[in-house]
Amino acid sequence: MAKTNPVQFIQQVRAETRKVTWPTRKETLVTTAMVFVMVFVACVFFFIVDRLIQFGIGAILGI
Numbered sequence: 134m135a136k137t138n139p140v141q142f143i144q145q146v147r148a149e150t151r152k153v154t155w156p157t158r159k160e161t162l163v164t165t166a167m168v169f170v171m172v173f174v175a176c177v178f179f180f181i182v183d184r185l186i187q188f189g190i191g192a193i194l195g196i
Contacts, residue, residue: 137145156164
């Protein structure tokens with residue numbers, strides 16, 4: 134395996150970061166908002182499923 138000196142490594146890293154397409158502020162905000170919305174939806178879904186399972190087990194065991 135070829136060894137790269139630290140200067141070459143930094144140059145290679147900088148060259149690769151120039152190739153990255155960075156998201157705009159608007160894209161970042163929209164994506165972040167969608168993550169929060171999906172987390173909320175998942176939270177509500179699992180809460181309802183948990184309550185249904187709790188009700189079912191309670192009905193079966195007669196609690």
